[in-house]
Amino acid sequence: MRISEIFTTIQGEGLLTGVPSLFIRVSGCNLRCVWCDTPYTSWQPEGEEMELAALLRHVEAEPVYRHIVLTGGEPMLFGEVVELTAALRAMDRHITVETAGTVWQPVECDLMSISPKLRNSTPWDREGGRYAASHERLRYRPDVLSRLVTEYDYQLKFVVTEPGDLEEIRKIASALHAKPERVLLMPEGISADRLHERAAWLVELCKENGYRFCPRLHVLLYGNRRGV
Template structure:
């Protein structure tokens, strides 16, 4: 099995439960959900003319839609060659759940790594049992995809981007009647760090004992 990789890099996780944890990000190409505020819109389309070599993909100095095809073994070898030391691997996109990630997860876990997937919850999750699932539910997006109940029930963390009260109300409607894990972490993440959204998220998190996710990497100006 091979994967279309937009980029692989080592940095700090900037969002959610693992904020501040050294992490290897594997960004997969392709996403049909169409979130208007998405900061990785270059990962949406999978075009054959954008396929490049692994060396070219890794040499990119800016965000582009270029991707390279890699196997699980290729990814492990690249991590070793680059000398990455992080043991936390974040599989993101795009929409990573478009791919069957079980083989990749098993190979990485065999190397002593912990996996996290960041997904919109709109595709069936084909992952290892040990993968930490972060569902960032995307509601009423242009792509018309629905958030799946099986994704919500598997979620270890639900991280919801908000700008206004209506976004919190929409999350409440989504979660009503859902069977969630008893220890699921619910995070509110202000869209684009807008002051009003941040104030609303802080207020709601305090009232409900939820968690604030502030996209630390954007404040630090790191990838």
């Protein structure tokens, strides 16, 4: 499995915000979100192949970090993630899988962190739009989403760019019969100023709909850089 980076930090998003966590970030993605904040795992994927034993040694070397986050890119693209999560379960680690919800794998998982991609993610103009059609076709898989929210403890984390995104979010959440408190709205942005600007109106939308507001704590604390 191609790995972009392994690092320890706090979880910056979602229900476990603030929890010290070890992140294993795979490189490779079936989508090309226009606002992707980890282009080194999608638009220009980089990293090195690592065997399961090497990954587990990184986990064993950080015994304080019981929470392990598998992220990307898209970790569910890789069959090796099934063996990796089984090994992490045997080590009594808490496992979060961060996924766009477009691919199914029978993984071990304590929290399935699903980030369905909205229309605002499609790269119509980036790189001449050459990825737009495939991204638009793949970004929303209701069959996969339904299975994930049925079989795992979950959170639905949406990246929001404007108030008009809420209509699409409501439709997806309703179709999945999602509990409002498990629907998290996160402002799109990679700077503190942009996050604060969008948070001002996004918080109000969360209050009106019973959804959770999801800050990007790692960006607010450390800025937009790798390994945080």
